[in-house]
Amino acid sequence: MGNIASDSMIKRVYAGMCSMDPGVAPPPPGAGVSREQLVVFLADVLRGTAEERAPLFMAMAQGAGTGVATCDQIMEFLQDLVSAVVQIIIQKGRLQGWKPERMADGSIGVKLLAEQMSSELKPSDQRTCDVPCLEDWLFRVSNVAMYMDLLIGEGLNVGLTSRPPPTLLPPCWETPWEKLRCLLDLPVLMFLTPQLPDGYNIPWKLLFSTQLHGESFTKIVGSCKGRGPTVLLIKDTKGHIFGGFASHGWEVKPQFQGDSRCFLFSVFPCLRVYTCTGYNQHYMYLNQGQQTMPNGLGMGGQHGYFGLWLDSDFGRGHSRARPRCTTYGSPQLSAEEDFTLDSLEVWGVGKPPEEEEGATGGKRSILDADPEVQAMMEMAGKTLHSQGLREPEENNE
DSSP states (O other), rough: TTTSSSSHHHHHHHHHHHHHSSSSSEEEEEEOOOOHHHHHHHHHHHHOOOOHHHHHHHHHOOOOSSSSEEEEHHHHHHHHHHHHHHHHHHHHHHOOOOOOEEEEEEEEHHHHHHHHHTTTTTOOSSSSEEEHHHHHHHHOOOHHHHHHHHHHHEEEEEEESOOOOOSSOEESSOOGGOOOOOOOOOHHHHHHHGTTTTTTSSSSSEEEEEHHOSSOHHHHHHHHHSOOOOOEEETTSSSEEEEEESSSOOOOOEEEEEETTTTEEEEEOOOOOEEOOOOOOOOOEESSOOOSSEEEEEEEEEOOOOOOOEETTTTTTEOOOOSOOTTTOOOOSSSSSSEEEEEEEEOSSOOOHHHHHHHOOOOOOOHHHHHHHHHHHHTTTTTOOOGGOOOOOOOOO
C-alpha cells in the first residue's frame, strides 16, 4: 500500500486487522495478522454494515483498546484516508481531465474535506466518540466507507473484480489549463460533485474566469446567460472562497428565478453546503442596465441583503446574511459583509437549454417561448400572424 497511502495510514490499516476477532485463537503478540483476521477484516471493510464497520474504524482511529476516540483522532484518521484516496485518483489515472498541478493546494483541501466529514459526528460533551457514535456517523456519512473500500480494494488489490471502482470526479472538458490556476482542488471537487442533481454524469466546462476573460460584468452575463446549470466560485481579497449552484440557465430579468435545487456553499475557511429552507423562492437573480431594480447577480435573501451578491459595478459584492440567509440558511460567506472580489470562475455543469430541446433549426417565434399566450390567442379567435411569417427551415447537412 506504500504507493498510495502514508505510513500512518498503513499502520492504521494494520491496527484494524489486528483488532479483528478471528473466531479462533489469535496469533501471539508480534506474530502478525492471521489469515482468519484478514478474512474478517476484508469482509467488514468491503461488505460490512455500519454496525460491523464501527469497531474497525475505532481501532484505526485511536489505535489503543480504550473503545473511545477523540474528535481530533478521528479528524487525523480522515486526513490520512482522504489523502490516500486523492493519491489513488492521481496514480490510477482517474482524473477525468482535471489537472491537480493547475488547481488549488490539495493539502488544504484534504484538511477541509476531513473537517467537513468529522463535523457530522455527534460526540459527547467531552468531544469523544464511542462505537455507537461511530456507527451512527457511518450510517449517515456514506463516503467514509466508500473511501475505505477504495483504499483497501486498490491497496491490497481485492474486492474490485466484481464491480468497477467508484467515480469520484466529474469529467472536465475543454479547459485551457496552461492559462488557468483553478480555485478548486480535488478534495473540494470530490465534495461538491455529489451535491449536484446530476452528480458525476455531467461534464464540467469552464465558462468564465477573471484570469482568462478579464474583469467585466458584461462578459460574465454573456458567458453564463442561457448556458444551463452553473457553479459559481468566488474568492474575496481576504482569502475566503465560496459560491453557489444555479439549477437553471441565467436569464437577465428583474425577477427571481431558479428552483429548490439551487444551493450556496463555502469552500474556505470551511467546507459546507447550504440548501433551500423553503422560506421563499429567491433562488437566483440576474439583472443589468435597469434604473429601478438592482443590477447584478445574486442568490438567496432579498434585494440589498443577498446571501451572495455580485454588483454590476465589477469587483464589489456582499454576503449580508445575519443571522442566516432566509433562502438557504447560510451564514455570511465572505470574510467581511461587503467584500472586494479577488477572482471568479463560472463552470457549466449541465446541458444548455438548446441541447436539451434538440437542434430544431430555424428561428423561434415568441409564441413558441410562451405556449400559454398562443393557446389564449387561439381561444379568443385571434389570427396567429407570426405562424405565416416563419422563415423556411433549412435542412441540416
